[in-house]
Amino acid sequence: MxxxxxxxxxxxxxxxxxxxxxxxxxxxxxxxxxxxxxxxxxxxxxxxxxxxxxxxxxxxxxxxxxxxxxxxxxxxxxxxxxxxxxxxxxxxxxxxxxxxxxxxxxxxxxxxxxxxxxxxxxxxxxxxxxxxxxxxxxxxxxxxxxxxxxxxxxxxxxxxxxxxxxxxxxxxxxxxxxxxxxxxxxxxxxxxxxxxxxxxxxxxxxxxxxxxxxxxxxxxxxxxxxxxxTARNLSHWKQVTTQITTSNEDFYRLYRQSVEDMAALRLPRDDEQQQEMLAAAGVPWFVSVFGRDSLIVSLQNLIVYPDFARGTLRRLADLQATEIDDYRDAEPGKMPHELRSGELAHFKRIPHTPYYGTADATILYLIALHEAWKWLGDDLLFPHYQDVIRRCLEWIDHFGDRDGDGFQEYQTRSGRGYENMGWKDAGDSVVYPDGSLVKGPKALCELQGYVFDAKLRVAEGIEYFGDPERAAQLRKEAAELQSRFEERFWCEDLGYYAYALDGDKQPVKTIASNAGHLLWSGIVRPDRAEQVVRRLLKPDLWSGWGIRTLSERNPAYNPFSYQNGSVWPHDNGIIAMGFKRYGFTKEAGMIARDVSEAASYFRFSRLPELYAGVKRRPGTFPVQYLGANVPQAWAAGSVFHLIRAILGLDADAHKKTLYIDPVLPRWLPDLTLHQLRVGQAAVDIRFWREGEATRHDVLAVTGELKVEPRETPGVKEV
CATH class of the missing domain: 2.70.98.40 (Glycoside hydrolase, family 65, N-terminal domain)
Structure with a gap:
């Protein structure tokens, strides 16, 4: 036990x-x-x-x-x-x-x-x-x-x-x-x-x-x-969210707790729109609207409660910046990082009114919008947000690319701003191989992957709505970005991608988890994917409780730090999705096992925001990070990404189709999803291992929906 x-x-x-x-x-x-x-x-x-x-x-x-x-x-x-x-x-x-x-x-x-x-x-x-x-x-x-x-x-x-x-x-x-x-x-x-x-x-x-x-x-x-x-609210939440059954009791407890954590972190879009919800980032420090966090949680929840995306997309669109404001790091078209309503924000003693110090939320907005459109099948989404989409793309090409070299980079202009604006936003989280702090502006590798993915997704959407010329232009821009990216970020001596380009446009050859996000976005050249996967699973990154944020060989490594060697469940969920995308299903299952087994040691099987990156050995257990947010939205949502990676779930509500590519690992011999929604339909579907193969059976369908097997890798051709 x-x-x-x-x-x-x-x-x-x-x-x-x-x-x-x-x-x-x-x-x-x-x-x-x-x-x-x-x-x-x-x-x-x-x-x-x-x-x-x-x-x-x-x-x-x-x-x-x-x-x-x-x-x-x-x-x-x-x-x-x-x-x-x-x-x-x-x-x-x-x-x-x-x-x-x-x-x-x-x-x-x-x-x-x-x-x-x-x-x-x-x-x-x-x-x-x-x-x-x-x-x-x-x-x-x-x-x-x-x-x-x-x-x-x-x-x-x-x-x-x-x-x-x-x-x-x-x-x-x-x-x-x-x-x-x-x-x-x-x-x-x-x-x-x-x-x-x-x-x-x-x-x-x-x-x-x-x-x-x-x-x-x-x-x-x-x-x-x-x-x-409140009790009636929770009961209703459990009725409208996807539920699971499995013989793996630890995994079941993790999933059940994660669904309840999502209920705990629901926020109304605003006081007048109580029925439209988005996720607060976490308790106690982040009970507020967060751009990056709410968008990633929306992506995670597509197989659990896809409507989370509606409130998130609408609220962030309401807050999209319209002018340059250096104090708040705001620029036209940029999505917010964080909105606060306390005394310091009221008197503008902090820039969080909202604060726009995020380099990725604007890009992730486009990714989340496309994914929501595919899962919900709501053809009002793209037309309703067409101006928001246009402003996001303009920000990406102009303000996101500060020097016009075709890459995304960031640097704060605010006296109260954040040094780092990727998901690793601690001031000391972007380091050179010698452990010293990287000088800016910084072009993080994953930002380039997000833009590649976002432009392809927007191209698909606007082509569907009748603009093939603009779609072709976006695909051309994505292909050119991929080519530039491979040329500048691939480090042959490492067999890995650079963490970032620094202020002198030199590659930062630090081994960190960020390259796993590149697999998720699909920007990685297929013939290099296996090298990236194998590097992420080497012992200096792979702790046995999940993949660390930073290699233990780096002088800045500290397993008890916030982002320089700790393990973040949501980071691992995204990496598992990337592994699956390139066909590394067994490896995705390894990450899922690590994170789910770590959860079994924590109170209520509740994943914290992060935990220490100490090495897993017989008789050890995951170590707490003091000050971690619990509950925390994208930590709870990580199990949803892990399930999606294991089962290869994808949807096209317009074609009334759920795609699957299930490969259950031995530790998870069976898994049944109940009331998984795609568009207006819902399905109960059972998966189980039979020898080394995974079988499935559609138990019930409400509405019109097909379930079709589809093999990975699913890398987009551009």
């Missing part, structure tokens, strides 16, 4: 949409930490503790029930009161929490002794209204002022923060309480009298006032949680 490995610090996290709570296992929120109750980049509770006559309760056990709810069991310590001694562990306290736009907290006490007990239950609540950027940086500056008001009659505690026109409030409503609260010295105090065997209850509703908009707590108490709107 796999060990239970804690990812990150030992905390409890529950979340819903833009709102989340990070606490200790005992429910407390400690000082000088990043814990708290947050919504839309503001921390509303920065300190929380339950006391019995001034002493903290003792943790017995706690767990998250589902992504939006938790339960904690506590017992009393030995307490000396004016009424006598209370022996330890004769009082039970159950703390139940459920988060939606606000937080509902139930406190339930029971006297398990044979004597009446009299004591004070105290709730310490502090609010600092800190911006999440300052929490993460651990540099907090008070700018406005905080006022707290206790209203005894309605039993409400109102704490308000005001800084010029930025107003936020936390409203704590005490309801259905067995005894009334009084407030003083930052604590709500209840005088509790409990006869033997008696129970005591209180509902605490934490609601958020953001400007003039109230975000309410769930109405239901813990015992009725299954009847809540």
């Amino acid at each position: 796999a060990l239970d490995v804690t990812v990150g610090p030992p905390v409890t996290i529950i979340n819903y949409g833009n709102t989340f709570l990070v606490s200790e296992f005992d429910g407390s929120i400690t000082n000088a930490s990043d814990q708290g109750f947050y919504s839309r980049d503001t921390r509303y509770i920065s300190r929380y503790q339950l006391y019995i006559d001034g002493q903290p309760w003792i943790l017995l056990n706690s767990a998250t029930i589902t992504y939006y709810a938790s339960r904690t069991y506590l017992a009393n310590p030995r307490v000396i009161t004016e009424h006598g001694e209370i022996a330890p562990s004769i009082l039970g306290l159950v703390l139940s929490r459920a988060v939606a736009e606000g937080l509902h907290e139930d406190i339930d006490l029971r006297n398990y002794s044979c004597q009446p007990l009299h004591f004070n239950l105290e709730i310490l609540i502090r609010s600092d209204f800190a911006d999440i950027f300052e929490v993460k940086a651990k540099e907090f500056t008070r700018r406005g002022h905080i006022e707290t008001e206790w209203k005894s009659a309605p039993q409400q505690l109102i704490t308000c923060y005001r800084h010029d026109d930025f107003h936020r409030s936390l409203i704590v409503r005490m309801e259905h309480c067995t005894s009334k609260a009084v407030y003083g010295n930052g604590r709500l105090n209840f005088e509790v009298d409990l006869p033997p065997g008696a129970a005591w209850h209180a509902c605490c509703k934490y609601e958020i006032l953001e400007g003039d908009r109230l975000h309410e707590a769930p109405e239901e108490c813990a015992h009725a949680l299954h009847r809540s709107k």
Whole structure:
């Protein structure tokens, strides 16, 4: 049986949409930490503790029930009161929490002794209204002022923060309480009298006032949680998403958790369009709109919930830049990297309003649009976004290619901008073979692959809609890019592609995982694909838990770093897709095995954003990365890419066809997909191993759909 490995610090996290709570296992929120109750980049509770006559309760056990709810069991310590001694562990306290736009907290006490007990239950609540950027940086500056008001009659505690026109409030409503609260010295105090065997209850509703908009707590108490709107939402999500069955229990748990993580990270496109969803990047740091992340998650989810792409494409189109703004690294046609709504963004002390410091989101937008069109079969997509597509292509050819050499390169112009603008966006993630930092502008290899793929995809779309001349021009541009790319990026001495071209247009001959994305995009010359695959699987990159971001031979390698030797599940999912594209099915299955087995060691079989790149040996386990986002959208979505690689799934909804090329590895002897959607149709399809062969059987079809085998490699001819 796999060990239970804690990812990150030992905390409890529950979340819903833009709102989340990070606490200790005992429910407390400690000082000088990043814990708290947050919504839309503001921390509303920065300190929380339950006391019995001034002493903290003792943790017995706690767990998250589902992504939006938790339960904690506590017992009393030995307490000396004016009424006598209370022996330890004769009082039970159950703390139940459920988060939606606000937080509902139930406190339930029971006297398990044979004597009446009299004591004070105290709730310490502090609010600092800190911006999440300052929490993460651990540099907090008070700018406005905080006022707290206790209203005894309605039993409400109102704490308000005001800084010029930025107003936020936390409203704590005490309801259905067995005894009334009084407030003083930052604590709500209840005088509790409990006869033997008696129970005591209180509902605490934490609601958020953001400007003039109230975000309410769930109405239901813990015992009725299954009847809540959030529970119904989750139940509906499971009904409309693709589900699986398999005899590999670990893989099943990973998939099931990943589907639930996607539910946890859904955001409405905006306040007026609650039904159109896109994915937040992750909790706690990235609960917001992210261009690159949301687009990759949309691609991952095409076999699970293809409509994710609709909200993502529309929201990012709304945010597409229209002017040059150096502070925000914005240029006409560019897609955003990150949108924030906290105090620092409100006063433009950070450029995230939105910030456009991404070199790949604009290109990935075109890839995601085409893939969504193929899976959804919605012929309104391309015409609806034709102006957005045109502006994306113009940005790629003009601003993306800074010096006109036909390659994509980036360099920030903002004083608050990011040094690196690919998916590896840490400041130290792009290094020379000697470990030193690459000087810019930087032309990452994968950016060229993305452009190659995007232009071919747009060509297919616009030809379908009646513009063959423009389609031919785009295919010509893609072919010319591929030729230039092979000439400048291929390093014969390495048998591998350069990580990037540096500011002097010299190849950066660093061995990193990025070349795996080239296989996914299809820009790699077929006769060189095997060398790339074999190089990615050498021990300096392949840890046994997945492919590392950077070779362990590089002086900058650190398995515990963010992007210089760690393993990222989404990176591995994309690489597995690339392996499959060039016909390396066995190798794609090896990556899938590594990542799925790593998941079995983490709590709830939930993949974190990343984990350490330490080598897998007998008796070892994957090692946590402190500060990893959990749940994290593209980590959860990586298993969907792995399934797609193993089964060779592709779709053409216009032809009412699902293409398959299944090769199940030995560790996954059977896999059944239920309600896999293609256009308006859905299919149940079973795959199983028979000797060394993989068979399939179409169990049920709703609507009109053909299932056709199609062999890889599926490299586009240009």
